[in-house]
Amino acid sequence: MLCEGMIPRRRDGRIILHIDYDAYFAQVYEIENPALRSLPLAVQQKQIIVTCNYEARRRGLHKLQLISEARKVCPDVVIVLGEQLDRFRDASKDLYKYIEGFTWNKKVERLGFDEVFLDVTDIISYNQALLNSNDLRHAFFQLSRNDPTVGFPFDATTVAGHEYPEGSAQLSASEMEHSELYTRLILGSHLAQHIRHKLVEEKGYTSTVGISTSKLLSKLVGNLHKPRSQTTLMPPYERLDDPQAFRDHISMLDESCTSNVTLFIDSHDIGKIPGIGFKMSQKIRNHVLSRPAQIEEVLIYGGTRESVTVGDVRRYPGMGPEMLEKLLGGPGSERGIGYKTWGLINGIDDSEVSMIRKVPSQISIEDSYIRLDTIAEVYKELRMLCTTLLKRMRVDLLEDEEEEEDFQSPDSPQAMVSRLVSHVASTASKRWIAHPKTIRLTTRPRPPLKLSSTRSRTFNRISRSGPLPSFVFNLHEEIDVLVEKLVQETLVPMFHRLHPEKLGWNLSLINIGVTNMVETATSDGTGRGRDIGRMFKRQGEVLKEWKVEDKDIPPDIINERRVEIVTSDGSSPGLQAEPSTANEAMETNWEDALNFAQITMDEDVEWEDEESQGSNRCHTCGAGIPAFAMAAHRLYHTLGD
Numbered sequence: 001m002l003c004e005g006m007i008p009r010r011r012d013g014r015i016i017l018h019i020d021y022d023a024y025f026a027q028v029y030e031i032e033n034p035a036l037r038s039l040p041l042a043v044q045q046k047q048i049i050v051t052c053n054y055e056a057r058r059r060g061l062h063k064l065q066l067i068s069e070a071r072k073v074c075p076d077v078v079i080v081l082g083e084q085l086d087r088f089r090d091a092s093k094d095l096y097k098y099i100e101g102f103t104w105n106k107k108v109e110r111l112g113f114d115e116v117f118l119d120v121t122d123i124i125s126y127n128q129a130l131l132n133s134n135d136l137r138h139a140f141f142q143l144s145r146n147d148p149t150v151g152f153p154f155d156a157t158t159v160a161g162h163e164y165p166e167g168s169a170q171l172s173a174s175e176m177e178h179s180e181l182y183t184r185l186i187l188g189s190h191l192a193q194h195i196r197h198k199l200v201e202e203k204g205y206t207s208t209v210g211i212s213t214s215k216l217l218s219k220l221v222g223n224l225h226k227p228r229s230q231t232t233l234m235p236p237y238e239r240l241d242d243p244q245a246f247r248d249h250i251s252m253l254d255e256s257c258t259s260n261v262t263l264f265i266d267s268h269d270i271g272k273i274p275g276i277g278f279k280m281s282q283k284i285r286n287h288v289l290s291r292p293a294q295i296e297e298v299l300i301y302g303g304t305r306e307s308v309t310v311g312d313v314r315r316y317p318g319m320g321p322e323m324l325e326k327l328l329g330g331p332g333s334e335r336g337i338g339y340k341t342w343g344l345i346n347g348i349d350d351s352e353v354s355m356i357r358k359v360p361s362q363i364s365i366e367d368s369y370i371r372l373d374t375i376a377e378v379y380k381e382l383r384m385l386c387t388t389l390l391k392r393m394r395v396d397l398l399e400d401e402e403e404e405e406d407f408q409s410p411d412s413p414q415a416m417v418s419r420l421v422s423h424v425a426s427t428a429s430k431r432w433i434a435h436p437k438t439i440r441l442t443t444r445p446r447p448p449l450k451l452s453s454t455r456s457r458t459f460n461r462i463s464r465s466g467p468l469p470s471f472v473f474n475l476h477e478e479i480d481v482l483v484e485k486l487v488q489e490t491l492v493p494m495f496h497r498l499h500p501e502k503l504g505w506n507l508s509l510i511n512i513g514v515t516n517m518v519e520t521a522t523s524d525g526t527g528r529g530r531d532i533g534r535m536f537k538r539q540g541e542v543l544k545e546w547k548v549e550d551k552d553i554p555p556d557i558i559n560e561r562r563v564e565i566v567t568s569d570g571s572s573p574g575l576q577a578e579p580s581t582a583n584e585a586m587e588t589n590w591e592d593a594l595n596f597a598q599i600t601m602d603e604d605v606e607w608e609d610e611e612s613q614g615s616n617r618c619h620t621c622g623a624g625i626p627a628f629a630m631a632a633h634r635l636y637h638t639l640g641d
Contacts, residue, residue, distance in 0.1 A: 008343030022227035024114030161230035216349035266311030364513030436514035
């Protein structure tokens with residue numbers, strides 16, 4: 001039976017942008033050296049081009065091309081090494097922080113180094129309410145709720161950039177009033193154009209943007225016009241609000257359907273749909289073709305030789321969520337995978353854009369190999385990957401220790417404890433913002449050679465996980481020392497559990513990652529626990545108004561000091577108050593009052609009366625004894641007798 005919770009829903013009220021930095025790896029080098037912009041530039045990893053700029057593509061180069069072949073096609077190509085990823089990560093983080101400023105709801109999700117999803121639903125709704133239907137051509141887009149002058153003018157009757165299908169966004173004022181989705185998408189296109197221009201002006205990066213109502217559609221539609229452009233997927237969008245209609249896919253099979261979503265997505269190969277990976281797409285291809293689909297037989301890379309489009313799958317007899325559940329389900333598969341895949345095939349993706357994360361969910365480092373089959377080589381690779389991992393952890397999970405103003409006396413006990421805790425808890429200027437609790441080692445064994453001297457493509461990985469040793473967080477120790485200890489004590493035993501045989505295996509990939517992040521204590525309480533060091537540092541500021549200072553105060557300022565006046569005959573008229581001014585009373589502190597009472601009390605004055613101090617007089621000797629000491633005093637008389 002179809003479960004409603006498994007059915008993806010189209011949510012056409014959202015506006016989501018997919019920002020893709022053009023030839024990102026090459027652009028990072030071009031930003032560092034602008035002279036490279038006009039030259040054919042390729043980025044090399046191992047013996048393969050992982051990316052190249054558009055000048056190189058114009059001359060016949062492409063991704064995943066062998067270096068030897070690239071030099072033959074374009075002899076004057078400039079090749080730079082891209083093995084070290086630090087510069088790409090750092091640039092990506094900087095761009096990510098910049099993009100954050102264009103959203104109010106903080107829904108910004110990074111996908112790899114060069115892609116960002118941006119949910120701008122709230123800012124679009126705000127500006128939609130501000131539109132003047134009588135003057136749409138001279139609209140103004142507000143980028144700030146608080147300052148109406150921050151923004152840009154735009155024409156709200158036309159789409160900025162390309163639209164799919166072409167020429168579908170020329171609307172009159174009356175049409176705009178009755179087509180909310182058109183309006184929202186047009187607003188989204190102008191915001192996307194503004195962001196693209198700002199990225200060029202302030203960061204130097206060109207980008208391509210897709211605008212639609214979901215992550216799936218915005219990513220796909222953005223690929224239509226590359227580079228330095230943008231595309232908006234225009235309505236009508238098909239709605240599938242009825243679960244029974246979803247099950248029977250009646251509207252989606254209707255050839256007269258005018259949905260631009262269906263028209264757009266049907267032409268894509270099934271393996272090009274985000275969320276449908278290589279294994280899933282191969283199972284679907286095999287079913288539609290009624291035989292195994294042919295794939296390229298290569299050492300590392302390879303794709304299918306036979307294209308099966310989304311339209312072919314959607315129109316296949318009997319195809320639906322239940323059939324896909326049978327094809328793709330099974331042990332280890334996601335619950336409701338058939339229904340989710342059927343939604344993707346129909347252009348429906350209700351997944352949310354993730355909120356901004358200060359701490360990554362995991363950090364992993366991996367490398368691929370043509371041949372890795374000796375234990376000595378494995379140990380060498382483990383050390384290299386582990387070194388990169390620990391350096392990456394220190395970049396992503398450390399922050400500068402904030403220097404806070406110290407309101408304490410430098411010689412006070414609080415200040416001395418604060419300095420001690422600060423010294424023990426952290427280094428001079430860095431602190432961990434999160435501690436990963438788990439380390440994971442993953443390998444991908446290469447299948448044996450066939451009789452034809454080729455290998456089948458495989459994505460099968462095997463993994464082992466365990467607790468991450470706490471010594472990796474020691475910032476006083478050299479990284480090389482920590483790496484050697486981590487490899488020998490943790491990673492080598494993990495590897496031997498993954499591959500108990502000493503010979504006969506050949507690895508195409510090793511991955512080392514840390515996960516299960518736990519945020520450390522913070523001063524604002526958002527992390528786990530409390531930051532004791534910062535609490536001691538800040539307590540002087542927090543407790544300032546209640547601070548007791550040791551200074552001389554004239555005795556006449558004590559407010560309402562009560563003393564017992566004892567006459568010469570032993571009688572007492574009771575307690576009398578000594579007046580003082582209100583201002584003087586403000587300066588009084590408890591320590592001063594106690595000292596004053598001790599030094600001014602007459603030696604002949606006995607204990608205060610019962611009402612003020614809870615005392616009693618001894619019937620034997622007549623002395624005034626506090627109530628809590630009376631039993632001991634009576635025992636004293638008994639012993640004396």
